[in-house]
Structure formats: structure tokens, C-alpha cells
Amino acid sequence: MADRDNPTRESDQIEPKQWVKWAQTLQAEAQSGLAYATNPFDIERYERLRDLSVEIMNTYTDAGMEKVRTMFANETGYQTPKIDVRGAVVKNGKILLVQEKLNADRWSLPGGWADVGLSLKENIEKEVREEAGLEVKATRLVAIYNWLKSYVDAPFSMYKMVMLCEPVGEGHFVDNAETENVAYFSLGELPPLTRKVSRDLIVRCLSASKDWDHTPYIE
Incomplete structure (x- = not known):
């Protein structure tokens, strides 16, 4: 049982590789959305998703915020490997x-x-x-x-x-x-x-x- 004064959060039990996988998925969805979206509100939402994927990736890898952001920002079109x-x-x-x-x-x-x-x-x-x-x-x-x-x-x-x-x-x-x-x-x-x-x-x-x-x- 978790200590009441220091409870174990569910997120603390998740492996870093899983967070990285989620960040990659968010990035792929955001990039694909930006490739086809025309509504400015949709574009804003996809850009926020991409920003969130950058934050997650930077937290769980040693790539660095600017390097991650640059790689993500330079990607256009439908994401492929x-x-x-x-x-x-x-x-x-x-x-x-x-x-x-x-x-x-x-x-x-x-x-x-x-x-x-x-x-x-x-x-x-x-x-x-x-x-x-x-x-x-x-x-x-x-x-x-x-x-x-x-x-x-x-x-x-x-x-x-x-x-x-x-x-x-x-x-x-x-x-x-x-x-x-x-x-x-x-x-x-x-x-x-x-x-x-x-x-x-x-x-x-x-x-x-x-x-x-x-x-x-x-x-």
C-alpha cells in the first residue's frame, strides 16, 4: 500500500519507453493533422499537440528540447519512418x-x-x-x-x-x-x-x- 504522506502516482510506475512511445504517437498525429488541416482552430490544436509531444520527449530522453523541437518542426506531410x-x-x-x-x-x-x-x-x-x-x-x-x-x-x-x-x-x-x-x-x-x-x-x-x-x- 502506498504511503499516505507520499502516495505512489500511477505515472511513476510507467516505464520511460512507454512515455517516449506516446510522444512519438502524438507527434505523428499532430504532423498528419497539420498536413491536412485548413481550419485555423484545428491547426492551433495540432500545434499544441506537437508542443506537448516535444515536452514529453525532452523529459524522457537526453535529446534536448531544442533538438527535439527542430526535428519535429522540420517534419511535414504524413509521418512515415x-x-x-x-x-x-x-x-x-x-x-x-x-x-x-x-x-x-x-x-x-x-x-x-x-x-x-x-x-x-x-x-x-x-x-x-x-x-x-x-x-x-x-x-x-x-x-x-x-x-x-x-x-x-x-x-x-x-x-x-x-x-x-x-x-x-x-x-x-x-x-x-x-x-x-x-x-x-x-x-x-x-x-x-x-x-x-x-x-x-x-x-x-x-x-x-x-x-x-x-x-x-x-x-
């Missing part, structure tokens, strides 16, 4: 990772947001070329993750698509705006990873590289 693409290059049982400039001591699979006008394979090949300096051909799908459901709390929904890639040349790393180093790592010597990838994802990539009958993992 963002697409993050990653390329996995495996050589002699080791996987290629890039060191990010924004996360100086953290490493990731080369990749980023998918660009409009390019196919999934073209997006991944471009990211590997730009971030790792390696010309590759994306060959096989490893996994499609509902990333924010399992790994990261953020203001939006995101699908992460990972493909195995085969080098089509030696390549040469060139310092760029996003990455400052590139190297191959075995599973037992993985460096600190960014939140954009996980050890589980790396394991799947290494396993798939040895199994031509690999069935893609899809959440």
Missing part, C-alpha cells in the same frame, strides 16, 4: 567499421539516411564509398531493424536496413566530413560502438557473410 542504411564489408572474418568525427571514440558501419532518388543498394554503395573510401557492390540483405523499438529512444520512428557488400576494387580512405578512420575488426576486438549499430547487428553480419542461405532478420 525514416530509413537508415548500412553497408557490411567482411574480409577474412573481420568487419569494416568507420570512426565517426562527431563521436570521436566510437565506431559504426558506414551508412546514413537514405537519399531520395537512389535505390537501397545505390544508397548503401554510396555511403561505403563516401565514408570508407571503398568501391563496393551491395549483394545480400542481412536485416531490417525497427531500430528505435529495440535500441534507441528518439523523436521519430526508424527502419535500419543492412546489406552485405563485396569490394570491387582496393579503394583508398580519404578524410571527409563524417569519418576520420577506417579499419577491420574481429568480433573479439570490437571498439566502442555508436548507438547507430550494436554488437548483435555485427554478429548477424559476420554470420550472414559465411552463410549463403542466410535468411534476413526482419522486425
